[in-house]
Amino acid sequence: MNASLYAGRAGLRRGLIELRNSVTNVQDLFGAIFPNIILLVVMLFMRGAKVPGLNFSLGATVLPSVLGMGIAFGGMLTLAQYLMVEREDGTLLRAKAIPNGMTGYLVGKIVLASGWTLLGLLLQLIPGLIFFNQVGVNGVGGWLVLVAVIVVGLVATLPLGAILGSLFSNPRNMGLVMFPIMGLIGVSGIFYPITQLPVWLQWIGQIFPIYWLGLGMRSALLPGQLAAVEIGHSWRQPETLGMLLLWAVIGLVVAPMVLRRMARRESGSSVAARREKAMQRVG
Template structure:
């Protein structure tokens, strides 16, 4: 039996790996939307917070008088960035830790399925749900709160590469982070505080320019700060760039930072992922 199983894995070529990965995407998306708690705390959570910020600060505006924006317009890019972190890093880290704990990964490891196909399924889920989530946020912001969306194609091009690179990076880091919890039970307690702290220091809940300089520099180590800054460059007037570190949107630095974290995440995922824990 073990010889046959090993021969199946060795015979995997790129086309078969990709084909199985694409099948896993459909499975993962269906499974995701069947989990009410995951849908609420990852898919709908940014939508809920956009409502809260828009209503709580409905009488406030942000920016200079000539280019001021409403609270909904100001927090829209932050919620788009937070959505990628929640749907990518938080969800995958907890989900994979749970699957390892309840024996799902062990069963998958006994099937003719390579880890790469499994990763494709998880990352595809992040991209698909992320697109739906971003579309929902944009529609709500525009329809319910009157946020004027960009009309410049260049801004939408920036949105596309920041979104895609941010989603894949957050997903890969989620896979890597899933090795940290020692059990499915502890996954939530381990992962959520990390994600929550990153949101507070990366300009999601608190305007980034109001944070102490040392905390801004510390946040700049992590990818969420760059995703949020990239999203602000898409949806906020150009004058808001003056409040960013260096007085610009720093697109080249954003691209480099996200690519570095993507490579780091891939290396960590490759080194730490196991169908079962070694000490299990």
């Protein structure tokens, strides 16, 4: 059997085992459920507000956008955090010491991050469909769009998470990753129609995948009349797919180069130095 294929299969098994262990861990499960409860409560408070110019609940509009945001968070932040933590504790170095170990390691982490992302989507989507009767999948076409946005969205964001995790060796630097992403959420039309923002902010939001993930989920779950508050008064589904595929290509080209560079720089001395700094901070 091809060595890379064998490593990929081993990584798949590892990822599924880690996912099973995580979802049966009370602390990990609470960490996944609690933020989703907070978001649902926020959207319920927004249920009485109306979309500007339409008699439609703003909370119902936000739900699909939050689902798109969840894909971005799961793909980028979850994988980045795994890489940072396990780079510091030496797990990544041990994977590097095994033939094709990095391939198996990354496949496992991608499976784990994808599993948690899909779980988060279900934790938001199922209660959301119950509480917001204006939200629903629009027929077979809606299901196809929903699945396509989820799959292509993960392919677009997971490589970006690997890049971010490779650039920062200290998990305490997550704030350096979080703050820019939170800023992008603010200009991506997640919690309020992007057309209400200044035009220059609309252009910034459209550069990054968070906006397109939110738009794609809205097009799958909201009635056509809501496209009136979008840019161009359209769901722009071809543009959504094209932009997400573009980010997927960029990530898949750049991520392996960044990961190889990061792996070459990993050594026992670098891991020991990071541990010593961590112990000094604890002390």
